Amino acid sequence: MNKTDRQLAIMLELQRCKVSRAEDLASLFETSVRTIYRDIQALSEMGIPIVGAPGQGYSLMEGYFLPPVGFSAEEAVTLLLGTDFIEQKLDGDYGGVAKSARRKIEAILPEPVRAESARVRETMRLLRAGEPAATSKEKDKLGQARRAILERRKMRLTYRKRLPETDGNRTTEREVSPYGLVLLQGNWMLVARCDLRADIRHFRLSRVTELAVLEERFHMPDDFNLSDYRKPDDRSERLRVRTNPAIMDKIVETCQFYMESTEERPDGLVVTFRVRQPEELLSHILGWGGDVEVLEPESFRHRVREEAENILKRY
Structure with missing residues (x-):
């Protein structure tokens, strides 16, 4: 960055942050x-x-404001792709705002920059590969959750868990204090304090079947910051499989989150997974068919065999 660009960037940073130390500007x-x-x-x-x-x-100085700054083609593309993303991923309120923002950005661009940004955008697309398109009902739930977070209102939700409880029930009703929303691998996750568990829990919005915003308000903890928050890693069980190296790419694509280590052996590649419970990987193990063999735990070997026998009975 040359001196002129840096000095302009310093002015923009001071306008954005109000107060900045020389050390912070130097680092930036x-x-x-x-x-x-x-x-x-x-x-x-x-x-x-x-x-x-x-x-x-x-x-x-208070009251001083920089005049509008022109955008380069690359900066314009960045902003326009951002509006595309917002329109796809957020609820209707922000979807409409994204369209309006896109029109305003395009309107203020000089013709050469607008033409160049359009040419660049034609070479890029935002696709939801492997992700189901969000329905209007899902976007409505996202909007309700977003407003409840901003208004600090509690929510009551009916949640369908991925795996059943010990009694076989997969549906539970909870009252929660919503702290924030996180987009994880194409799915919106609600980070909230659950009254039942008296702790922070994570709820995938696509599994919320009913949602209601309550009149009761909650207090956001002073020490909670969504940007700094990290979900505790509670994967305490290890699962080891021997696999055909030829399908390793497939395993990495679908289960990288669970993978802990790999070890090359004469009889194949041994992969160690760390999970909350082995059932989380059952569908993946069955999908890999004869290219994998569960080594441990023994109880999960029996579970896979049992499920394979049930499949065989249908054929």
Whole structure:
């Protein structure tokens, strides 16, 4: 980044963040603190009203606002692809806003930049490979959850679990305090504190069959930050299989999250998985057919054999 571009970027950063330290600006623009001091002095000499507060940082004088900045073709493509993504993945409210934003961005672009960005966009598409298209009902649930989070209102939901409980029941009703939404591998996950479990739990919106926003409000914990939050890893069971190396790509594509290690042996490739319960991999193991053999635990070997025998009875 040359000096002119960096100084413009510093002004934009000060407008965005209100207050920034020289050390933070130096880290952001990968330069020295001394260079930032020189840039700030140069901007001040050009008449930019930058205020420095000892121990706090630099800021633009209140009321000062930079005029609109032009976009390059690459920047325009980035913004326009972003509106495409929002329209696909969020609920109707944001879908309409995304269309409006796209029209505004296209309207302010100079004709050469608009033509170039259109040409670049023609070479890229956002596809939902392997993902079912979101239905209007799913987008409605997303909108309800999003509004409940913003308004700090509790929700009551009926949830269909992936695996049944010990009593065979897969459906449960919960009251939760919704903390945030995470898009994970094409699926929206609700991060919420569950009253029943008295802890944070994760609910896949596509498995929520009924959802209601309640009048009762909740308090967001002061120490909770969705950007910093990481789901605890509770995969405590290990499962080992011997597999044909020829299908390793298929295993990686579908089960990389569970994979812990691989070991080459004369009789095949041994893959170790870490799971919450072996049933999570049952459908995958059966789908790989004779190319895999479960080595341990022994109880899961019997479970796979039992399921294979049930399939054989139907043929």
